Amino acid sequence: xxxxxxxxxxxxxxxxxxxxxxxxxxxxxxxxxxxxxxxxxxxxxxxxxxxxxxxxxxxxxxxxxxxxxxxxxxxxxxxxxxxxxxxxxxxxxxxxxxxxxxxxxxxxxxxxxxxxxxxxxxxxxxxxxxxxxxxxxxxxxxxxxxxxxxxxxxxxxxxxxxxxxxxxxxxxxxxxxxxxxxxxxxxxxxxxxxxxxxxxxxxxxxxxxxxxxxxxxxxxxxxxxxxxxxxxxxxxxxxxxxxxxxxxxxxxxxxxxxxxxxxxxxxxxxxxxxxxxxxxxxxxxxxxxxxxxxxxxxxxxxxxxxxxxxxxxxxxxxxxxxxxxxxxxxxxxxxxxxxxxxxxxxxxxxxxxxxxxxxxxxxxxxxxxxxxxxxxxxxxxxxxxxxxxxxxxxxxxxxxxxxxxxxxxxxxxxxxxxxxxxxxxxxxxxxxxxxxxxxxxxxxxxx
Amino acid sequence: xxxxxxxxxxxxxxxxxxxxxxxxxxxxxxxxxxxxxxxxxxxxxxxxxxxxxxxxxxxxxxxxxxxxxxxxxxxxxxxxxxxxxxxxxxxxxxxxxxxxxxxxxxxxxxxxx
Numbered sequence: 001x002x003x004x005x006x007x008x009x010x011x012x013x014x015x016x017x018x019x020x021x022x023x024x025x026x027x028x029x030x031x032x033x034x035x036x037x038x039x040x041x042x043x044x045x046x047x048x049x050x051x052x053x054x055x056x057x058x059x060x061x062x063x064x065x066x067x068x069x070x071x072x073x074x075x076x077x078x079x080x081x082x083x084x085x086x087x088x089x090x091x092x093x094x095x096x097x098x099x100x101x102x103x104x105x106x107x108x109x110x111x112x113x114x115x116x117x118x119x120x121x122x123x124x125x126x127x128x129x130x131x132x133x134x135x136x137x138x139x140x141x142x143x144x145x146x147x148x149x150x151x152x153x154x155x156x157x158x159x160x161x162x163x164x165x166x167x168x169x170x171x172x173x174x175x176x177x178x179x180x181x182x183x184x185x186x187x188x189x190x191x192x193x194x195x196x197x198x199x200x201x202x203x204x205x206x207x208x209x210x211x212x213x214x215x216x217x218x219x220x221x222x223x224x225x226x227x228x229x230x231x232x233x234x235x236x237x238x239x240x241x242x243x244x245x246x247x248x249x250x251x252x253x254x255x256x257x258x259x260x261x262x263x264x265x266x267x268x269x270x271x272x273x274x275x276x277x278x279x280x281x282x283x284x285x286x287x288x289x290x291x292x293x294x295x296x297x298x299x300x301x302x303x304x305x306x307x308x309x310x311x312x313x314x315x316x317x318x319x320x321x322x323x324x325x326x327x328x329x330x331x332x333x334x335x336x337x338x339x340x341x342x343x344x345x346x347x348x349x350x351x352x353x354x355x356x357x358x359x360x361x362x363x364x365x366x367x368x369x370x371x372x373x374x375x376x377x378x379x380x381x382x383x384x385x386x387x388x389x390x391x392x393x394x395x396x397x398x399x400x401x402x403x404x405x406x407x408x409x410x411x412x413x414x415x416x417x418x419x420x421x422x423x424x425x426x427x428x429x430x431x432x433x434x435x436x437x438x439x440x441x442x443x444x445x446x447x
Numbered sequence: 448x449x450x451x452x453x454x455x456x457x458x459x460x461x462x463x464x465x466x467x468x469x470x471x472x473x474x475x476x477x478x479x480x481x482x483x484x485x486x487x488x489x490x491x492x493x494x495x496x497x498x499x500x501x502x503x504x505x506x507x508x509x510x511x512x513x514x515x516x517x518x519x520x521x522x523x524x525x526x527x528x529x530x531x532x533x534x535x536x537x538x539x540x541x542x543x544x545x546x547x548x549x550x551x552x553x554x555x556x557x558x559x560x
Binding site for chain 1: 474475476493494495496498499502503505506508511512513514520522523
């Protein structure tokens, strides 16, 4: 049997096409090593090849054993966790709608259920699609998102006087939510600048800066802060893994920028901020100001909550109406501290799961995209909880898998779908896939 | 060279591979060579057994692989992880208990004879 025939027989046993190249290369290297040793021992080349191939053992047996490992796999734990969270989230929407009445909580359960179903299907679709296409079309997608942001500034629709909504085929898309899909695209862009040193680092910074600046100018400050935090932590993570190792100051630079952020925000607000922004920022400490109305209401609800069950004081307070995006506060008040702690723990498990999954990823493109998706979900959850507990001022927040909304729900499921796709193909793709515009996108590369 | 029963070897191969990698990162061919010389040619591990084993250990998170260029050739190196070291320790303990038991039984039988 010659080497081609051997490798052909091995790879024929492997059902997953994407894994074939990676396996064939490693085995070929091994045969070549063995052959060279035989040649050194004085065997002629042709004989040495044959002998080396024979040493490998039965190709069918090897192929079957490898097929068992290199198979796309479903992240069942994640799927179950998402199903549970979706169910709890939808049930909570139902309870809030029935308990609080149409006067204060004007949402429609049926619409939300449709969003969840569409979201779930989107998640499964993203899970089965090979995510390396994000590496291929990262910049294209990023440019498209930037254009959408620019279009919304001039041709968008206003909702509650706010910019950042687009009408498309009869539905309204919220860019406040859609913009989070920039994060996985940014992961693909980071991968394209891997090992490109200083130039790669600063080009990545540019791709990070543009959407942050645009969301700040067109949408809102708090959203651009979240986006900035997510993407700079994503960049810090890959920098720590040595992606820009030729540029030694990279790590220190990102840390300085992240540390400098609060100072930058406060300075900006002090000099250029609108009065309401300043007041809102201070409302966390200054409970007397008129902007503290909502915050005081929330605190009243939180502090009057019982260990278990409905709080009577809370109900009194909620006569004034609890805004839609205070699910955690709502649970404290309506179901007690124990229920709220259970919810927070489940969210904690979810965060732990997505972070562990993505940091353990060996595929480098998957690492950059996955850590971004995980951070996008995690930072949104953390900010939401902090605002609900009145530790942060009352800014617009969104709780993935729980909050009401079309774009938000679908974007959340899409991010989870990408994470599931990364998990799905982790034993199939090479560590450093070369992204090329061909049918066969992934080939093993050398570092 | 003494012929060793295959079944006796297969369960402990992963332990031996992890042990080799605990000392330094190696690529597949080096592992087979190293195992052969260290065991005085007792362990003749086939490449066909080694690679599926390495890939499944990597899948379980006991190993990670990376590519490194050595004198113009790109090699796929394997490196043991923290959980791999933990797993090795556990396997070693199991092995020690097992071999002690086997020796114990064997020596009893010998004495009885």
